[in-house]
Amino acid sequence: MNLRQRESLIFDRSVPGKVGMDLPKLDVPSPKDTRPAHLKRSGFDALPSCSEPEVIRHFTRLSLWNYGMDQGMYPLGSCTMKHNPRLNEKVAAIPGFAESHPMAPDELVQGNLAMLYTLQEWLKEITGLAGMTLQPSAGAAGELTGVLLIRAYHLSRGQHKKVFLIPDSAHGTNPATAAMAGYDVVDVASGPDGCVSFEDITDAASGKVKKGLLTVLGEHKGEIAGLMITNPNTLGIFEPRIDQICKLIHEADGLVYMDGANMNAMVGVARPGDFGIDVMHMNLHKTMSTPHGGGGPGAGPVGCVAKLEPFLPKPVVVRETTKVGEGEVPHHTYRWEWNRPQSIGKVHTFYGNFGILVRALTYCYSHGGDGLRNATLRAIVNANYIRHELMGHYHLPVTSPSLHEVVFNDAIQAKNDVHTLDIAKRLIDHGYHPPTIYFPMVVSGALMIEPTESEDKEELDAFIHAMKEIAREAQENPEILHQAPVLAPLRRLDETTAARKPVLRWTKQA
């Protein structure tokens, strides 16, 4: 093994006495150690003793094992791993943004408040909703914020609703969110087209009956707080009857929450507010190109219809325009409004992940309305190009039209005992991050591919070629797929033992 494939833990590299810094001898009396015994660590010697070059090399080598958007396509379905434009970083680094203090008085940070206000206006326009908060730190935080808005709204009218409806094609966080907010979750079936079914669905093989929307609406009359829907859903399919779904929920005195994780398929083309959505979040780290995963914190702004605005997290940034004479440029001043008696409270320290919000606004300005729409169309074309090229090589379990992502499965390869996990691992050998696998759960052995608009045709063709190669190997040489990855620094990892007996803390081997 060469150096690139071998890297011990930094603790194991430690040699007592080795230092990265030569500090002068202590020439004042050493302070007394007054720590109570129960606060002192035991069974742990110290931080590792290493030299500076050793530390730098260790972490640099580990970073080479990483895989990110800057190295290649990252088709992780539902995650929208798109390019992070460097302009975003440049703007976020402007000292007025990067170095101002969150507790600075309003009059000293007018530019920052204007930035937040302007981003809210962009997002209101994109979603077609009247109110917006930028506080939630990511999608799940946005979901909880949104469902708490719905709960506060019902309670303000003296209504104690118990039930949240969630289609079985929803993101896994949706039922968790509704449960966290204190609601009972009731499943709604999806039909063979992958979309919410109004009627009950009977599985032909097992005879199992799953309840459709009309049935659950009838069974829970008066109890329904709302419905959480992911649109486009986790199969990358736009709910064709979304307007009717919203209407039925509204008639049942419920509100509709939309998980906007897949907003990259809609920006500039369809506005959730226009088809009846009451509350939704957007993931700026997906749709608005801010760094994702280990690359930085997220942001999950929540938009809502006017009747939910009083409940939004506080403080809320407001703009006041000084009257000016004719022909003069109007003068705006911005301030934080804290007097919000019906607010659900704060959901993040200060005003959300500010630096991320700067990046998102930069993305909006640099694209403009037409550019945002083009990005959406391009993302959809890319997913459909992959769908078209891989059809026949991989099984497409649901054939409804795809938007920004496409879900295949391993039905063809399984005949040769090659499964989704093997296909994903083999993609690593081809230099790609694997797609999302075994999700959504409504598809057995799912391979969920989302290329985003960042890839050009050449890159897509290379990925398609790799996928076809793997399909060919599955027929001709399935054994290589069982062994994959063979070219990565580490081979097939033992995920079972890692999950069953996780080692979460380093301990010194005797």
Add this chain to the structure above:
Amino acid sequence: MYPADLKYTKDHEWLKVAADGTAVVGITHYAQDALGDVVFVDMPEIGETYNHGDEFGTVESVKTVSELYMPTGCEVLETNGDLEAHPEFVNEDPYGKGWMIKIKLVGDLAGDLMDAAAYQKLVSAEAH
């Protein structure tokens, strides 16, 4: 693979009813095979009561997380504590060491439970 002395559900739980009105519940061979390596089983509280079809826990594998549904109305008497350290028992011995809960039956036994032959028919249909 599907012992004749057990009753089965459409959701792939099995139920072994004893003469004293108690029963043991687990998941079937088909379920453990479809899930893959089980890494965690989330168990109900002892003393909790459930209706037929209620979710009583989850089983987590390397691939997915699945809900567990009560085969019949009951009160939970005991849970299999060994599964915390040895979730692999569910894969290795689903009808033995991989049992999940012991229950006291409440009311009539659910009407939709299947015998081994009917369950065998269901899983061979689902596999295609």
